[in-house]
Amino acid sequence: MNETQADPIERLIxxxxxxxxxxxxxxxxxxxxxxxxxTLAGDLAEALVGVRDGVDRCVTCGNPxxxxxxxxxxxxxxxPALICVVERPQDLLAIERxxxxxxxxxxxxxxLSPLDGVGPEELRVKELLAxxxxxxxxxxxxxxxxxxxxxxxxxLARLVKPLGLLVSRIARGVSVxxxxxxxxxxxxxxxxxxxxxx
Amino acid sequence: xxxxxxxxxxxxxxxxxxxxxxLRTLQVRDFRNYECVELEMPSxxxxxxxxxxxxxxxxxxxxxxxxxxxxxxxxxNSQLLRRGQSHARIVADVESKGLARQLEVSxxxxxxxxxxxxxxxxxxSGYFSGIKAIAFVPEDLRLVDGPPEGxxxxxxxxxxxxxxxxxxxVRDFRNxxxxxxxxxxxxxQRRSPPDKALLGVWNDRVAVAGARVIARRMQFxxxxxxxxxxxxxxxxxxxxxxxxxxxxxxxxxxxxSRGLKGIEERLSARLEEAMEDEQRRGFATVGPxxxxxxxxxxxEALRSFGSQGQIRSAALALRVSxxxxxxxxxxxxxxxxLDDVSSELDPHRNRQxxxxxxxxxxxxxxxTTELSNLxxxxxxxxxxxxxxxxxxxxxxxx
Numbered sequence: 001m002n003e004t005q006a007d008p009i010e011r012l013i014x015x016x017x018x019x020x021x022x023x024x025x026x027x028x029x030x031x032x033x034x035x036x037x038x039t040l041a042g043d044l045a046e047a048l049v050g051v052r053d054g055v056d057r058c059v060t061c062g063n064p065x066x067x068x069x070x071x072x073x074x075x076x077x078x079x080p081a082l083i084c085v086v087e088r089p090q091d092l093l094a095i096e097r098x099x100x101x102x103x104x105x106x107x108x109x110x111x112l113s114p115l116d117g118v119g120p121e122e123l124r125v126k127e128l129l130a131x132x133x134x135x136x137x138x139x140x141x142x143x144x145x146x147x148x149x150x151x152x153x154x155x156l157a158r159l160v161k162p163l164g165l166l167v168s169r170i171a172r173g174v175s176v177x178x179x180x181x182x183x184x185x186x187x188x189x190x191x192x193x194x195x196x197x198x
Numbered sequence: 199x200x201x202x203x204x205x206x207x208x209x210x211x212x213x214x215x216x217x218x219x220x221l222r223t224l225q226v227r228d229f230r231n232y233e234c235v236e237l238e239m240p241s242x243x244x245x246x247x248x249x250x251x252x253x254x255x256x257x258x259x260x261x262x263x264x265x266x267x268x269x270x271x272x273x274x275n276s277q278l279l280r281r282g283q284s285h286a287r288i289v290a291d292v293e294s295k296g297l298a299r300q301l302e303v304s305x306x307x308x309x310x311x312x313x314x315x316x317x318x319x320x321x322x323s324g325y326f327s328g329i330k331a332i333a334f335v336p337e338d339l340r341l342v343d344g345p346p347e348g349x350x351x352x353x354x355x356x357x358x359x360x361x362x363x364x365x366x367x368v369r370d371f372r373n374x375x376x377x378x379x380x381x382x383x384x385x386x387q388r389r390s391p392p393d394k395a396l397l398g399v400w401n402d403r404v405a406v407a408g409a410r411v412i413a414r415r416m417q418f419x420x421x422x423x424x425x426x427x428x429x430x431x432x433x434x435x436x437x438x439x440x441x442x443x444x445x446x447x448x449x450x451x452x453x454x455s456r457g458l459k460g461i462e463e464r465l466s467a468r469l470e471e472a473m474e475d476e477q478r479r480g481f482a483t484v485g486p487x488x489x490x491x492x493x494x495x496x497x498e499a500l501r502s503f504g505s506q507g508q509i510r511s512a513a514l515a516l517r518v519s520x521x522x523x524x525x526x527x528x529x530x531x532x533x534x535x536l537d538d539v540s541s542e543l544d545p546h547r548n549r550q551x552x553x554x555x556x557x558x559x560x561x562x563x564x565x566t567t568e569l570s571n572l573x574x575x576x577x578x579x580x581x582x583x584x585x586x587x588x589x590x591x592x593x594x595x596x
Contacts, residue, residue, distance in 0.1 A: 112377075112396070112399070113377060114377050114378070114380035114381035114384060114400070115376060115377055115380040117384070119381075119393075119396065120393075120396065147370055147373040147374045147377065147403055147407070148377065150403060151374075151377070151399045151400055151402075151403050154399045154402055154403075155395065155396065155399040158395060158398075158399070159395070185362070185363040185366070186363060186366035186367075189363060
């Protein structure tokens with residue numbers, strides 16, 4: 001064996017541990033499961049190559065997809081007049097899982113953050129403006145309720161409003177099914193500030 | 199070396215009044231100039247007497263580190279260790295609201311570690327709920343006549359003690375401000391000012407979060423000032439004039455009285471006005487991060503017109519007021535650590551202060567070079583002698 005090359009199992013552990021949420025122990029567990037199985041390594045390798053070669057971003061919404069336009073953008077059952085703007089593909093997935101939204105999406109690829117050198121040019125803002133048409137009626141801003149997400153939402157709102165569209169921001173407050181007792185105090189104070197009449 | 203109060207000692211009667219929080223024992227190991235010291239503390243007043251450089255303040259600092267995990271001298275961990283040692287330990291049996299707990303802080307190369315009854319607390323808030331201390335050190339005079347940063351910190355920390363949710367408010371504000379500063383800095387480096395629309399968005403976040411910071415500070419001052427006025431009069435006598443705290447900053451007094459919305463509107467307008475100037479300078483020049491407050495007695499700013507004695511009484515009154523508020527709102531009276539009681543405070547004020555502290559029925563730890571500096575009856579306190587890192591019971595007669 002070439003001395004400069006790492007041991008294959010060690011290398012596998014190293015590569016796996018570069019993934020988010022995976023520490024060295026979990027990486028070792030996964031690696032040995034792959035080593036033990038006769039088919040897993042081949043299947044996995046094929047799936048990985050498939051992702052690399054076959055998945056690109058949907059040009060319209062920016063979500064990773066094998067087809068362009070993606071399944072959501074080309075779904076005729078969905079209402080193209082609604083565009084829900086999210087920061088990342090995971091956020092889109094979370095909204096999809098809720099099953100309540102039947103409009104289109106737009107993935108920005110992050111939020112404004114001057115500290116990290118992220119400005120409007122680094123996000124898919126131009127693409128959003130380009131896809132707004134006469135038939136578009138509402139833009140739903142579903143960026144995260146963080147300082148950065150709020151700033152991004154405000155930036156987009158100021159940009160889009162002059163076009164005569166309805167611009168909305170997702171509500172925030174106490175989570176459904178949660179008990180007030182266990183809700184953190186800043187969430188409670190926000191929820192109280194943004195209370196609604198019943 | 200241990201001591202305990204007999205039933206005839208006034209400390210003992212204090213105990214019944216429940217000085218709700220007190221250190222029963224204190225053990226300090228390898229901290230500053232102490233190798234190993236074990237004390238059994240009375241619930242009332244302890245006085246540590248010694249010449250300069252013997253370790254009086256170090257002992258006070260050890261108690262403060264135990265209570266806050268910070269040094270009141272801003273010392274780094276490594277500076278707190280005894281020369282040549284890699285670890286230090288401070289342990290105390292603490293009684294709080296009738297519950298006994300052992301609190302321990304160990305200091306090492308990895309930083310500080312806090313334990314409650316030998317176990318790691320799940321959250322530090324669990325540790326802090328067992329102990330609180332307020333210290334008055336000579337550096338506190340700078341609260342009155344020093345730079346504004348110290349005054350802002352005092353205000354924010356005191357507000358946080360009474361309302362832990364304030365921490366989130368400050369964090370949101372810091373976050374927005376840091377982002378805005380990064381944008382301005384980048385613009386300056388590129389020699390082209392940031393896009394107005396983009397800067398406007400961060401200004402909006404700064405205004406929303408900044409208004410909350412200011413509103414909370416005002417809310418806190420609303421509670422604090424009446425207490426402060428009373429304490430200050432107690433120490434100095436009413437004849438010296440009414441004490442006030444004036445908040446001065448990015449929004450007008452008029453806007454301050456109009457609540458969160460009023461503050462936000464005014465701050466927004468101020469940020470808008472400052473936009474071009476901030477773009478040119480490359481950093482934020484307007485906002486609560488630059489606000490200040492000043493002490494005014496009888497209509498005159500102490501900072502410019504106060505004598506040393508007046509400044510000292512005012513700074514002391516700030517700390518004692520913190521105690522009074524904590525006692526009222528948290529239901530427990532923190533330990534009061536009083537460093538270097540000297541002749542600076544005249545005998546009358548000194549006597550007033552001691553009366554006030556006895557009223558609070560707090561556990562008080564005082565350091566001084568001369569027992570004669572204290573104007574309290576010898577029956578009311580336990581004296582200790584500090585010499586070269588060793589502490590023993592002190593008998594002034596012998």
